[in-house]
Amino acid sequence: MIRIEIPGFGNLELQHLVCDYNGTLALDGQLQPGIAEQLSRLASQLAIHVITADTFGQARAELAGLPVSLHITPLENQAQTKLEFVQKLGAAVTAAIGNGRNDCRMLDAAALGIALIQREGGAATTVAAADVVCSSIHDAIALLHNPKRLIATLRS
Numbered sequence: 001m002i003r004i005e006i007p008g009f010g011n012l013e014l015q016h017l018v019c020d021y022n023g024t025l026a027l028d029g030q031l032q033p034g035i036a037e038q039l040s041r042l043a044s045q046l047a048i049h050v051i052t053a054d055t056f057g058q059a060r061a062e063l064a065g066l067p068v069s070l071h072i073t074p075l076e077n078q079a080q081t082k083l084e085f086v087q088k089l090g091a092a093v094t095a096a097i098g099n100g101r102n103d104c105r106m107l108d109a110a111a112l113g114i115a116l117i118q119r120e121g122g123a124a125t126t127v128a129a130a131d132v133v134c135s136s137i138h139d140a141i142a143l144l145h146n147p148k149r150l151i152a153t154l155r156s
């Protein structure tokens, strides 16, 4: 659990983190350098879920041994599938990170939605639906480790 009180935004009591894979944790199917360590550290506070259509077929191998649960979904209706996944966990206790257009609805629903614009780019609708926009997954995860950064960005 991560508790963060943000004046004007609300009190976050996060239990879950839902991450997109490609364009978010990975580039061209491969986990980005340093992410394994960051996820391992965060797993002591949040249950981490990776939800992806696994376009490159590498997610299972790349995430093997890490304390995350992997959910590979059909290509159709990705946006709705991701939204329903967050709702099932409890949107009020979930943070979500993603970059693609099909991440828009889960970022909007989650108590904290973080959009990424990395090398794959970020869908404009998803950036608009997010609470925070970061330029790297490392920065996004670091926000959860350093609540004062989040408070500075989101407070009224």
Ligand SMILES: [Mg+2]
Pocket: 020, 021, 022, 023, 024, 098, 099, 100
């Ligand atoms: Mg993506």
